[in-house]
Amino acid sequence: MSRALALVLLGITSTAQAQARWNLSFGAGGGPEIAHSRIGTTRERVSGLLLAGEGVATRGRFVARLRYGQGRVTNDTAGRDVAEGEALLGYKARPWLTVWFGPHARTFVVPGQSDRRWLFWSGRVTARGSLLPGRVESYVELWQGVTGSLSRPAESASGGGGEAGLDLRLARHPIWGRLGYRIEQGRASGGARRETVEAITLTVGYGY
């Protein structure tokens, strides 16, 4: 079964390779992030700034996306560092529709405690629509964790999220910008812990 799948993937990949070349794009940005934590009846809200970078490689219909962000979120009484990242492989089923799969993790670092890491293997769908062809696009992305885990306390987890926003491109220049809103939620299997993260991101990038 796995051999057949590998052969199919190899066939698709070789066809795509014959048709296209690599396109690379990099971006960096940041924005405010707000995390809502709920443990039992206890609620906590922390917010802060997150800086992030990303790279996207496209060849034919295949896309690979790496994102990493790091920052610090605080409130009046507490603070913690946060680092998050994702590594996704995607396939452009339609010019306006991409499906993705890959891991996605977020770690909160609190001094004196071990890290608390949410890890999900997720499936995603991104839909894009052109407002001004080649210049402005809107997008909506939804994801759902296929499997997930929480490191402290060690539990399995489920979660999902979404992102929507606007991509802008300069005419005749490979420079682009993005304004997006993202929200995602992770839930530990015990049901006692739930963590929701919202972020508004402003990203500037280079490449096609």
Add this chain to the structure above:
Amino acid sequence: MRRALPFLLALSLGAALGPRMANAQSAAAVLAQGTRAYDDLEYDNAAGLLRRALAFQGADALAPADADRGLMYLAATELLRDHADSARAVARRLVLANPRFRPDELVFPPQVLTFYEATRRATPAVISRAPADTAIRPGAEALGVRLYASTFHDVTATLGTEAGRVVRTLYAGPISDSLDLHWNGLDSSGTAPPPNGRYAITVTSLDRQRRVVRILRLPLEVTQGRVDTLPHPAPPADSLLLPERQPMRPALRAFAPAALAGVAIAVLPSVVASGENATGARFVVGGTVTAAGIVAFFSHHPGRSIPGNAAHNRTLRDAWRREDADVARRNAERARGMIGIRSGAPVLLTPEAP
């Protein structure tokens, strides 16, 4: 009594349906029976059948060629029954209906042929053939009417009004087999066409004593300036015309993704994390996306006129109008000085028995 009842019912039914069944027989079938009876020398029976065949009216009546044949058989039958007067009346009826008819020498005996020939010669008459609808240029062209005569005799042909006033004398003289009458479309002055109205070509047949024996009236309707015209060109097809205003659809297609993304930003928290108080800052992003959509919508200038397309369409429409006006002008030129002539069914009158 019970046994007699079905018989009486059948009899009543037969009596009721009998005449209808007989009528159902076609005129052509009756004519065929009549000619068969004539061939079998059953002249009394043949006379009855032939008269019945000729009595059919309207849509059931015999075709003109069959009617001619029926009359000829009936004339021969009456002659062979020694009813000479009746035979002459039938033969005269045939001559007046079709002066060009000649009996088949292989079918009828010499005495019948001689009798018919004598009747034809003693019955001067003409019939006419004219175009049903035509147009001529008065003075330069002419309306042609062909006359066919039963025998050599003198005729006078005039064009007159309905009231009988003679507008133009077309011919006066002998006719043998046929004759072409020509009217050049002018009145008696020879300078102008007669006014619009109903007229008739009257052909009067004269015997040797110059008595009027037959009058043929061919009604005509004269109309000034009526002529077959060139067809007007069709206006440019919609497929050739370009939109003169920017359509709404591309603008809506540009706005729709932004609107969807804006709505998605508004509802994402309730979909992904229901129960959480999501930040209102997301509406800044959603508003920005929607505003970009509005800008994109108006960048397509929906409803704005497209000068290039309007000019293209104007060129097409102007060309069509020019062509249409040209056709109208040419039609007017063609119609100028023309008269239309429509002829009706000719009527043959016999003022007195010859």
